[in-house]
Amino acid sequence: MNALIVLLHGVGSTPADMAPLAGLIAAHDADARVAVPPATWPCDRGGAGYQWFSVDGITDANRPGRIRAALPAFVATVEDLQREYGVTPERTVLAGFSQGAAMALAACQDRFLARHVVAIAGRSAPLPDAWERRTTVALVHGRMDRTVPVQHSERAFERLAALGADVRLDVVPRAVHLLAPPLLERAWRAIDMTSWQCY
Structure with a gap:
């Protein structure tokens, strides 16, 4: 049975x-179970998009509280998705972009919600002081990202490694804050x- 891959979009998307x-997932695995x-x-900046939390007036000081x-x-x-698909955290991959990545990282600090987190162009706010050891992390970030600078993933990598997490960092040289090649x-x-490692 394949893992459930939950894709988590960014703010305003x-x-x-x-x-x-x-x-891309479907092209490589027609039987992949993907939930989005x-x-x-609704995003409070207008348009048809959504948000996990508001970025109106966001600062480094108030971001952690909004995420919590x-x-x-x-x-x-x-x-709810795990119940719908009949899977456990052991068979769940959370792959988030930007705000979706921030939420996945925050949710897995002290609870076993997923076997793997793939955080794409995100930030951990604040940096964790604990980590659920059963959850592995892959941080993917564009070197040329000006919206969420790559230093956020670099600092998260250092902190998670210090906490004993199974964590990898992939910095993509020419990528910006956009889910497009080569970041894609x-x-x-x-x-x-990670999905093949769910068992």
Whole structure:
């Protein structure tokens, strides 16, 4: 039985924005089970997108609190999908882009929600002071990302490694903050590697 791969979009986006990654997964594995839920709230910056938490007036000081407040709804979304697909955390991969990555990293610090987290162009806010050891992490980040600088993933890698987590960092030299080549292919590679390890 294949793993359940949950794709988590960024702020102001919709599940359709994860289509390039979902399509790449399907092209390599026609039987892959992929779920792409919308974030909890309509985006408060207008448009048709969604958000896990508001970035209106966001600062380094208030971001951790907003993420903590958003966690119950995020965890409920993932657990609902696990029940729907009949899988356990051991057979779940969370692959998030930007805000989706931040939520996946936050949710797995102190609970076993997924066997693997693939955090694409995200940040851990704040850096964790604990980590659920059964959850492995792949951090994928573009070197030229100006929206969420690569230093966020580099610092997360250092902290997670210090906490004893099974963590990898893949910095993509020419990639920006966009789920497009070459970042897209490296994200797929990380998901493919982790999904085959679910057992």
